[in-house]
Amino acid sequence: MAARAARLLRLRCPECGRESDVHVTPDTLGAAAASPTGLVGVADYHGDHVMVVYVDGEGRDRGVRVFRALQRGEVVRANPTYLAYMSNIAGFRVASGGWSLEGFAGSPRALLRVLGGGGALEVELRDLARAPQAAAWGERFLEALSRVGQPDLSGLLLSILLLDASMQHPPSPFASRMFELALNVRRLTLRVDPDSADLLSAYAHRVPWLSPRVLEFARRVDGWPLLRVVAAPDPLTMRERMATLLSLERRGVVRFEVTEP
């Protein structure tokens, strides 16, 4: 059999109009040929939404759509450009509830595998020294995933970026909550309680992580979709924003309201 050749598809996103180059690797073509539907989705992360192009085993474009929730039986691969955002994770696979999402630049050398809550996470690390912490954070991620159910693809890709940005440190007790918010990111709107914010600013000078800037920021983003609040060009900044919001949530300053997009 002839080797399957990589292809590049240039497509316009129906949501934001951005032209995206989607890399269809030989692995992707193989996955399409092996999948029950004969198709595989390739996900291009656009921050607040994800464009997915479906390709068949010959690499033909079989439709583009902006993706909401993962369905049973769905096989999706991240466009390799997504991996460039991350510094610790070289490749990954998440599978749960009959769907799977993965992103690898080539054949992974060694995979760290974490199981929990009916889901599985496999991670290829750039540095194996990170393995114990990657596994601990991975467990929190799977805990959150089992509570959320069928996740949104934007939330899932955001969670992998947060996982990447988190593994320098051992997981905090709020790790699972962070992933739960991230996995639900498209459904959540931030609400700020002005009285609690006033109260907190009164003793802000005694709280080490808190600066007047943080409270100003919280007041400014009242009513914003969570995705807009955490959106940043790099995973470390996104993680920092999530950590700040979690701290403010614990002090009753912010809460997250479910509003379907």
Ligand SMILES: [Zn+2]
């Ligand atoms: Zn787009």
